[in-house]
Amino acid sequence: MWKILRQIARNGIRTEPAPQADPDFQSETQRIHQDILDILGQALTIREVDAGSCNGCELEIHAVNNPYYNLEGFGIKFVASPRHADMLLVTGPVSRNMAMALKRTYDAMPAPKLVVAIGDCGRDGGIFGESYACLGGVAKVIPVDLTIPGCPPEPIEILKGILTAVRYGQKKSPR
Amino acid sequence: MHLPGLKLDLKGLPAPIPLSRGMVDAADWSAAALAVAECGGRLVALWGSDRRQGETGNFVISAAYAMQDGMIWLDLPLTGAQSGYPDISGIFSFAGRMQRATADLLGIHAENAADTRPWLNHGAWPVEHFPLRREVNGAACFDGRSLKDYPFVRVEGDGVHEIAVGPVHAGIIEPGHFRFSVVGEKVLRLEERLGYKHKGIEKRFEQLPASEGHRLAGRVSGDSTVAYAWAYCMALESAWNLQIPARASWLRALMLERERVANHLGDLGALGNDAAFSFGLAQFMCLKEDWLRLNKELFGHRFMMDKIIPGGVDVPLDAPLDAPGLARLVAQCELVEREVHQLRSIYDNHAGLQDRFITTGRVVPELAKQLGLTGFAARASGISHDLRVDFPISPYRELGVKAAFHRSGDVAARAKVRFEEILESLRLIRRMASGLPDGEQRVNPDKEMPAGFGAGRIEGWRGEIFVALEIGASDQGEQGNRILRCHCHDPSWQNWPVLEYAVIGNIVPDFPLINKSFNLSYSGPDL
Structure with a gap:
């Protein structure tokens, strides 16, 4: 046990200050955080669906959950059921074999639902395009609120996108 | 390179890892598989191609075998109206899913195979539509089709019930369906159904110039992007006899x-x-x-x-x-x-x-050998294959690699x-x-490089990535050489069926742990 405690103490707290990619972002983060509290009560819960990605985007979504980005510190949590989710995070392209599962996951969510499409493939099918097997972007199957481009988008971009979608969603839904 | 008891006309390809290619007839197809198994070789990949050109040419089924002294790539052309080839899943059990995938994509079948259920075609495109055939336009789409139910194997008996998981899983992982038959919390049987991520990658390759293929290969399975891109480039460089x-x-x-x-x-x-x-x-x-x-x-x-x-x-x-x-x-x-x-x-x-x-999640060495387990998981089950050791190319040749090796075959x-x-x-x-x-x-590379065949093998982190490539003649234009056929093989093809055995007798809550200890790719074999 002492080894574990020593390792924890030695590594300390790795969580970095909120994203600084955008100079205005630092002050904005707190406002967005307040937005999350206002719109959703306590927190934002996210259900992730891989609708056909190469799994590169999943690696970066995992990274968003590491101590450096400390997603849970924002009150944001990934949940196992769409019924518990405020936001659907979808990586693409949407394969035809996954279209039905994606639609059903979306349908199972309570309103208001936010949908964020991740990556170039989630945007428009990316390098895989549209074919007998591939529908293309996520918007072909469900309404998308925000797209985070990249191949794959880096964790900081995903974090920024999630926060932006919360704000955009607020504008869209009358309260 | 030769196979005992068979007279094969094999021709070496200029590849960093020894590789010979040759044609066989239907009788030799099975005999070769048997000979490979008997001398300790392994099936690496099985795939089909459409090499018809007007009235000439054929559908071809191909197999790549890993031998002690290199790789053998065998082509069996299906002559005349023949659309079947001898089933080899009795010799290499994991070939079954590759044969089923080939049937879905090309309409050529393993004759008398025990399992003929579709694998990649879940009903999203018509059964008579074979996307990898030459005459099929890559842009053809079929909207509004509903997916079909899949006949899972049922386990009968007192207290047996099923747990259906997926394709959308609880965590941030790739989609696939697992059907558990359990008694209490003990797993009696697991049946996987994959193919949810099928994106038509192999057809997409045919629309790309050879000089661009590495980008698509690098997205077959994102966690192995380096290994795939290298295997593709090795295949291309072998087809073009290019020294890097x-x-x-x-x-x-x-x-x-x-x-x-x-x-x-x-x-x-x-x-x-x-x-x-x-x-x-x-x-x-x-x-x-x-x-x-x-x-x-x-x-x-x-x-x-x-x-x-x-x-x-x-x-x-x-x-x-x-x-x-x-x-x-x-x-x-x-x-x-x-x-x-x-x-x-x-x-x-x-x-x-x-x-x-x-x-x-134990896979003992005998079972691992029988089921064809590969990659780092095999090295935990007493099988010591590692391309970096067996066929070291530069810089592995200069540096030397010590492969890990354990025998207990469990998560530990x-x-x-x-x-x-x-x-x-x-x-x-x-x-x-x-x-x-x-x-x-x-x-x-020059703008106009020769047409031909090439292959690449790389020991990725999960196991052996293999790419078989057929390059067409240059169109003398902007595009340069086209890709006629590119098959990317993920080691998960071999290891997914082993996972079905690894969980038998374990409790359901240990499945995520066992699954993660292999961490197989869905996107890689779904293609």
């Missing part, structure tokens, strides 16, 4: 080892987490994040996507990848090595963790192999960074 500069192959290997370390770090953390030891996840994910950030700084991409290109590498020739940059690589390896030793000692001494790891053994492979890769990265040859790191 020494510096390029050193940098390729450097990136491949960095990819291996990144994946093992992440999975060791996730293994801790799946056994309720979230400390492990936090610690390993920090190490992985540092690792990926240095990738971004030095190579320009966190996963080094599109950094291996035909003819060499596309990374900075000087800063940030200059002497101080390489020194940072070495320093990071030393730091990570210290941390990994520390974490390993914590994992090894944690009674609760070891209780979950030891004897869980797979974790041990991962720890050992991290340490060996750290050693290799240090040697590569300090001994990196000077000079060019890319040769530019």
Whole structure:
């Protein structure tokens, strides 16, 4: 046990200050955080669906959950059921074999639902395009609120996108 | 290279790893499979191609076998109206799914195969539509079709019930369906249904010029992007008989080892987490994040996507990848090595963790051999194949690789192999960074290169990645040579069926742990 405690103490707290990619972002983060509290009560819960990605985007979504980005510190949590989710995070392209599962996951969510499409493939099918097997972007199957481009988008971009979608969603839904 | 008892006309391809290619007839197709199995060889991949050209040419079924002294690539042309070929799933059980996938994509069948259920076609396109046939337009789409039910094998008996999981899983993982037949919490049987991520990659290749194929290959399975891009480029360079500069192959290997370390770090953390030891996840994910950030700084991409290109590498020739940059690589390896030793000692001494790891998800060496287990998982089950050791190309030839090797075949053994492979890769990265040859790191292929066949084999972190490539003649225009056929093979083809055996007799809550200890790709074999 002492080894574990020593390792924890030695590594300390790795969580970095909120994203600084955008100079205005630092002050904005707190406002967005307040937005999350206002719109959703306590927190934002996210259900992730891989609708056909190469799994590169999943690696970066995992990274968003590491101590450096400390997603849970924002009150944001990934949940196992769409019924518990405020936001659907979808990586693409949407394969035809996954279209039905994606639609059903979306349908199972309570309103208001936010949908964020991740990556170039989630945007428009990316390098895989549209074919007998591939529908293309996520918007072909469900309404998308925000797209985070990249191949794959880096964790900081995903974090920024999630926060932006919360704000955009607020504008869209009358309260 | 030859097979005992068979007179085959094999011709060597100019590849860094010995490889011979030849034609067989239907009788020799099965005889060859049997001969390979008898002399300890393995089936690596099985795929079909459409080589019809007007009235001539045929559908062709191909198999790639790994032998002691290299690889044999056999083509069986289906003559006349023949659309069947002899089933070899009785000899190599995992060939069954590859044969079913070939039937879905090309309409050629393994004759008298026991299992003829569709594999990739879930009903999203008509059964009489064979996307890989020449006459089929890649842009053809079928909207509004509903998916079909799949006849899972039912287990009958007192108290037996089914648990259906997926395709959307509870965590952030790829989609696939698992059908468990259980009594209480004990698993009697697991049946996998995959193919949800089928994106039509093989058809997409045919729309790309050969010089662009590495980008698509690098997205067959994102966690192995370096291995796939290298295997593709090796295949292309073999078809074109192109020699790459020494510096390029050193940098390729450097990136491949960095990819291996990144994946093992992440999975060791996730293994801790799946056994309720979230400390492990936090610690390993920090190490992985540092690792990926240095990738971004030095190579320009966190996963080094599109950094291996035909003819060499596309990374900075000087800063940030200059002497101080390489020194940072070495320093990071030393730091990570210290941390990994520390974490390993914590994992090894944690009674609760070891209780979950030891004897869980066991694949004993005999079963592993029989089922054709491959990659690092095989090295945890007493099978010592590693391309970096068996057929070392530069720089592995110069540096030497010590493969990890364990026999107990459980989650604990797979974790041990991962720890050992991290340490060996750290050693290799240090040697590569300090001994990196000077000079060019890319040769530019001509606009018009010859048509022909090529193959590439790379030991990715998960196992052997194999790419078989057929390049067409140059169109004398902007596009250059086209890809006639590109088959990318993921080691998960072999290992998914083994997972079905590994969970038998285990309890359902141990499935995520067992699954993660293999961490197989869905996207890779779904193509």
